[in-house]
Amino acid sequence: MSTLPHDVIEESERRWAYVVAGVIGLMFAVIIFSSVHWAAQPPSNVETIDASRLHLAGEFVEENLGTAVQPDGSVIVRVIAQQYSFVPSCIIVPANAPVVFRVTSPDVVHGFLIMGTNVNSMVVPGFIAEVRTRFDKPKDHLMPCHEYCNVGHEGMWAHVKVVDRQEFTKSYGGQPRASCAG
Amino acid sequence: MQGSSRLVLAHFWAAFATFAVAIPLGAWQMLVRSPLHQWIPPELYYRAVTAHGTTFAYVFPTLVAMGFGYAVCSVSLGRPMRGLPLAWVSFLLVMAGAAMALAPVAAGNANVLYTFYPPLLGSSYYYLGVLLAVIGSWIWIGLMVWHFRRWKIDNPGLPVPLAMFATTVGALLWGWTSLGVSAEIAFLILPNAYGWTPTVDPGLARLLFSWTLHAIVYFWLIPTYISFYVLLPQAAGGRLYSDKMGRIAFLQLLIFSMPIGLHHLFVDPQIGAGFKFLHAVFTGMVAVPTLLTIFTICASLEIAGRLRGGRGPFGWIAALPWDRPFVLATGLSLLMLGLGGASGLINMSYVLNSTVHNTQWVTGHFHLIYGGSIVIMYFAIAYELWPRLTGRPLAAPKLVRLQLWTWSVGMVIVTLPWHLVGVMGQPRRMAYYDFTNSALASQGIWVSVSAIGGFVLVFSAALFIGVLLASHRGPAAAISPLKFSLAVNPPRRLPKSLNSFGIWALLVLALTVANYGYPLAQFVFLNKSAVPAFPVSQNDRR
């Protein structure tokens, strides 16, 4: 093919490679920018915990589950994901406050996402999953388990109720660990 | 094909037989979890998902890659393949492994899904079967590498034919990446299943599985890409734009496919975010060979189009011989690759991943890219090889085109709404959803649309099998031998970097240590994280 000499082909491929490098570079830039400026990044704490003994002692005993208000106004929500429910099954959080979810499992791998938000995490037994977020407005969200955890997986749905700050303090402020699980 | 026709045919028939069973299962699964069907007791659904996933992850694509590899080996090296008895042993091991794995699945004793995340535990035969199938395929790897080296020794200084070079890439990649799931099964799951170790560490198991989980899809992808480079230009009546770029692309796939598996674990708690970011960066790199391939293949098609009289910036597209199955399949594959690749870029985007992780977006994505772009080229390869394997021309070219179109249209109908419900937040792997709830109601119609698409795929799958059967039984005729495409400038000599694997294998090893070293090593000193197993079988009670 005399009309397509080798170096013409090479040159076109090289130009395309620059385009590709540019596209990939742009993606990296966007990722880095959003990570730096919105402090958004995947969970990073590695904490282990004895999965079989959660209810006996430590952070995930029954009385310690639920929403705990911190002195600085943020909340920590401690949840257990088990076959086949989340505890508490109805999670109450105030709007416009930093929220930290700390979740673990006594049995198998679960996961959860909060529909309508980007809260999304695996829950691996033996480890504590921590997700940080903020809910902008009062709303009810569904929170399904999203990893197969054996035959009851499709039944594993919790609810997250976001209420405004005043209502939260009025209705739930008195409890050391709040939930709307009834 | 000089003696290996039966071998290749056996692999392909076995692959398509499993395909013929697993596709209707998939359509059924889509139906029963859609609003079109009332809720079924969930165990059967998970049984079907396990069967469907196991078949399409460990059996079907392995057989296709192996069969195609033997075909390439026989044709591209200009001399008959050797070691046929070993190849048959390999085939039998893969089939035995598949049977051993799928039998307990069918009986409902291994409802663990193809990802089998411990501490869920199914029948030990399931894991043994998968392991056996994987190990059986390692014989194929050995044969490919042996033939590669043998040819180089016998032809010193000459470029290894691109088809064989790329096939060897696929073999090496599979060999390296299959170690992850093999180690998980052999050292974590089976010892726990047999009671030799009382617990299993689910974090370590997921990490080992991630070693395999990404690169395995490139193992599936490589036959498709090989066919783009070595079969398509010929089929379109043109030449391959650049042989060298092909080698570069395949080498990049070898280097970057595997040490990126943590992007499946972005929201896992057992890995630090630094390593997650590291893998995200290298995942960006694995997009490069695909983008290079698209350019090279489009350029090759442009050559063919212009040779056929196409004019102007786009006139060559219309001039291409779209009636030829291979060309049609490629066009459809590239369209689906564009869609599926774009959604893949979202998945890898570190932070954006949390919007889609474990939603139906992910399932939609990999069905589009695997079931769509990759598998349609498996069909095309089969159509191209069939006359050469059977000595009979392909039956019903019109049906072939209908089959390719219905597969693509069906796949788009299935997967595009699937992506959408994923963004709407629908979680994966549930046997049914309560679409009467207002938060979920809007998802219902899209799930139904996907389900209908599933039946289009069943129709297309039936057509495919039908065409292959009819062709196999048709009257014998003289068939032109299989020839691989010529490059515009076929290389007469190549530098070592594009004709051998020694140093690149070291780079793969180094990257593996760099990217997986600490994440794996940390489990030596993490304590408390191992947990007892949870058997899934209904026959295994305590």
Place this chain on the structure above:
Amino acid sequence: MTDGNQPTSRDSRFAIWIGATAGLFVFALAVGFIWLPSAQRGADGLDLWGAICRAVGLPSGNARVSAPVAGRPASQVAWTTETRRRLAQGDSRAGAAIAQTCNNCHGAAGISADAIIPNLAGQSAAAIYKQLDDFKSGNRNPAVMGVYVSPLSDQNLLDLAAHYALLPNPTGDTLSTPSSTNSVARRLIDVGAPLRGIAPCASCHGPVGVTPGAPWLGGQQRAYLELQMQSFKDGTRRNDISEQMRSVARQLTSDEIAVLAAYYSNVSNVVGR
């Protein structure tokens, strides 16, 4: 770079690619382990070194874990490998001897004559052991059972559990094949009510799936079942680990509880283990 015509000169591709890969690695390391963690450490109150360690994944003693609100665990039983091992070693013959006393209320064959006293025949060993231990520790109301259980040792409990698990449940097997899901009970058993937080009963209580300690319900005494579910619902019974049953029972209506108790009491366990 070479073309097809010239002899190969020194192949620089190795150096270029390996160098570029190493460079990319260093870049990713710098951004992922230093820059990003340092930009985000404010949220956690970490210093730079702490943020880097966190990014690596070094296990942290987490500052968030303040003193937990303490209470009484729902049960002293934990499903550790140790517990499972001990359960497997229960001696059913020793258990049969101890069970002479139990038979007075629970029946010689493990089938009681009183609707409020549970049948024990064919019950899961894990379930029996746990309930006995909970009575002994007081986590389950020991009003009636306490006096019988307190003199028993842990091994006795394991042996009793092994004994009862082996007793046959005599009525026929109809629970294993789900028939139509029209009835309220069948629906709850087979498919549950997901958005009410009710997984299918069969996924924990069998025959489809079994979670540790979940009792078989088929062929159980109707009044007993109904009382237990109501007790979970109003919280008077709270020995279920991490509220597994309370979560579900709170969502069930009293009618549903009655219907489930009626349904389960009329069918047997799935036979065979």
